[in-house]
Amino acid sequence: MKNLILTTAALALTAGMAMADTVRMGTEGAYPPYNFINDAGEVDGFERELGDELCKRAGLECEWVKNDWDSIIPNLVSGNYDTIIAGMSITDERDEVIDFTQNYVPPAASAFAAASDGADLSGGVVAAQTATIQAGYVAESGATLVEFATPEETIAAVRSGEADAVFADKDYLVPIVEESGGELVFVGDDVPLGGGVGMGVRESDGELRGKFDEAITSMKADGTLNEMLKKWFGEGTATYGTDGSVVTN
Numbered sequence: 001m002k003n004l005i006l007t008t009a010a011l012a013l014t015a016g017m018a019m020a021d022t023v024r025m026g027t028e029g030a031y032p033p034y035n036f037i038n039d040a041g042e043v044d045g046f047e048r049e050l051g052d053e054l055c056k057r058a059g060l061e062c063e064w065v066k067n068d069w070d071s072i073i074p075n076l077v078s079g080n081y082d083t084i085i086a087g088m089s090i091t092d093e094r095d096e097v098i099d100f101t102q103n104y105v106p107p108a109a110s111a112f113a114a115a116s117d118g119a120d121l122s123g124g125v126v127a128a129q130t131a132t133i134q135a136g137y138v139a140e141s142g143a144t145l146v147e148f149a150t151p152e153e154t155i156a157a158v159r160s161g162e163a164d165a166v167f168a169d170k171d172y173l174v175p176i177v178e179e180s181g182g183e184l185v186f187v188g189d190d191v192p193l194g195g196g197v198g199m200g201v202r203e204s205d206g207e208l209r210g211k212f213d214e215a216i217t218s219m220k221a222d223g224t225l226n227e228m229l230k231k232w233f234g235e236g237t238a239t240y241g242t243d244g245s246v247v248t249n
Contacts, residue, residue: 021061022061022062022063023055023060023061023062023063023082023083023208024062024063024064024065024080024081024082024083025051025055025062025063025064025065025081025082025083025085026065026066026067026072026075026076026080026081026082026083026084026085026086027043027047027048027051027064027065027066027067027084027085027086028066028067028068028069028072028086028087029043029066030069030150030151030152031045031069031086031087031151031172032045032172032175033045033046033171033175033232033233034046034047034086034087034171034172034197035047035048035085035086035087037066042064043064043066045232046228046229046231046232046233047085047086047087048064049228049232050085050104050219050225050228051064051085053215053219053224053228054199054212054215054216054219055215057214057215057218057219058211058212058214058215059211060211065080065081067080067081068149069086069129069130069131069149069150070130070131070149072084072086072088073094073097073098073200076098076200076201076202077097077098077202079202082201082202082205082208083199083200083201083208083212084098084199084200084201085199085200087105087169087172087197088197088198088200089107089133089193089194089195089196089197090103090194090195090196090197090198091133091194091195094200097203098200098201098202098203099200099201099202099203099205099206099209100198100199100200100201100209101198101199101201101209101212101213101216102198102213102216102217102244103195103196103197103198104196104197104198104199104216104219104225105196105197105229106196106238106239106240106246107192107194107195107196107246108169108170108171108192108196108238109169109170109190109191109192109193110134110137110167110168110169110170110190110191110192110193111167111168111169111170111173111186111188111190111191112126112165112166112167112186112187112188113155113158113165113166113168113173113176113177113184113185113186113187114158114164114165114166114184114185114187115158115159115161115164115183115184115185116185116187117185117187119164119165119187120143120164121141121143121164121165121187121188122141122142122143123142123143124143124144124164124165125143125144125145125146125162125163125164125165126138126141126143126144126145126146126163126164126165126166126167127145127146127147127148127153127154127155127157127158127162127163127165127166127167128145128146128147128148128154128166128167128168129147129148129149129150129151129153129154129168130147130148130149131147133193133194134167134168134169134193135147135167137167137191137193138167146162146163151168151172154166154168155176155184158184159183159184165187165188167191170190171233171237173186174234199212217244220240220241220242220244221242221243221244223242225239225240226239226240
């Protein structure tokens with residue numbers, strides 16, 4: 001799941017607001033199958049379906065707001081929307097600035113994809129989306145990191161030869177690799193990062209977080225969340241038991 005590294009500017013933002021009549025759901029709209037913009041110009045994907053159901057169960061009126069990934073936390077904190085529901089992994093670093101609901105996607109792996117299985121992951125050039133802990137992981141690995149604003153650009157860098165490999169959420173990479181006709185392959189070992197994907201809210205919005213936590217718990221308990229996970233990520237994806245524990249399929 002996508003992992004934002006917080007900037008100093010984000011840490012400085014401290015605005016908050018009471019829970020509004022209409023809850024604005026902030027997402028990137030560029031990270032399928034989590035979220036994307038469909039042909040009608042609307043937010044679509046797993047998180048759109050999930051978010052609409054959570055709002056229904058919580059008794060909330062919700063609307064969707066698109067925001068670029070690299071400013072998604074600062075714009076939550078400054079009040080441009082009320083939640084982040086954008087494939088965001090729960091991390092201690094983020095939790096210093098915002099609060100999270102419980103996860104609605106279990107912890108999963110990040111992976112490397114390359115044009116050949118001989119790609120040099122330790123000393124070569126590896127692409128990652130800017131402001132992610134995938135990027136941070138690469139920077140500390142000894143490889144040369146090249147960062148891009150969007151996930152699509154990281155894939156393009158491998159295809160053009162600008163990068164030897166891309167490092168990203170495996171859930172994001174799987175359909176791209178499968179549809180590449182052999183142009184891209186997975187290389188190296190999967191790398192577990194993050195604590196699962198959750199909704200981000202301002203630290204002052206504990207009531208709102210509580211409403212969404214209750215809704216997520218109910219979806220885990222009745223199996224609805226598992227149905228959505230399998231629909232968007234495949235039958236082999238990790239799911240939840242009725243008690244919220246993670247089930248590896």
